[in-house]
Amino acid sequence: xxxxxxxxxxxxxxxxxxxxDFCPTFWDWIDVGAxxxxxxxxxxxxxxxLAGQDQLEGWARNRGPDFFLTPDAPVLASLRATSNWASxxxxxxxxxxxxLGSADYYLVAHAHAHGHVxxxxxxxxxxxxxxxxxxxxxxxxxxxxxLASRRRxxxxxxxLPRRGLRSGTFASSGAQGPWTPLSDxxxxxx
Numbered sequence: 703x704x705x706x707x708x709x710x711x712x713x714x715x716x717x718x719x720x721x722x723d724f725c726p727t728f729w730d731w732i733d734v735g736a737x738x739x740x741x742x743x744x745x746x747x748x749x750x751x752l753a754g755q756d757q758l759e760g761w762a763r764n765r766g767p768d769f770f771l772t773p774d775a776p777v778l779a780s781l782r783a784t785s786n787w788a789s790x791x792x793x794x795x796x797x798x799x800x801x802l803g804s805a806d807y808y809l810v811a812h813a814h815a816h817g818h819v820x821x822x823x824x825x826x827x828x829x830x831x832x833x834x835x836x837x838x839x840x841x842x843x844x845x846x847x848x849l850a851s852r853r854r855x856x857x858x859x860x861x862l863p864r865r866g867l868r869s870g871t872f873a874s875s876g877a878q879g880p881w882t883p884l885s886d887x888x889x890x891x892x
Contacts, residue, residue, distance in 0.1 A: 705741050
């Protein structure tokens, strides 16, 4: 199992607490985690980071497919299952289209296909399903997944219905930093 980081984890780390200039150890820690196969991301997230035209773009450009995973056969099957789930939920077609065109869709499918944990700073939308909101894969309606979030700490795997998707765990990185769940990896000091 690996932790798959969403683009917002990288962007917020760079912009807030772990800038390249004053906390390079954080970025080194990500590389150590990647070498161990414990901290990774996906190519769609890389595409988002490359569009940023900043220091994070250069960092992402220097990491290849061993860090930014490409879809394989199980992910492609999971994309279909995730699409079916989003389409069967009570979301507007606009919201579904936005979700299916996003990196989040691929991140969810990767986590689902390989039993990884998708780590994001995104929060549940409170069930909002209008055209401006992506399908909420962190709500109770999410297929076979658990949520660890500061906002909804009471949600557990037992409270979530299973709807045909095999696995996938979603976590909010929380206030302590994105490395919090990695007890077997030494976190950088700052």
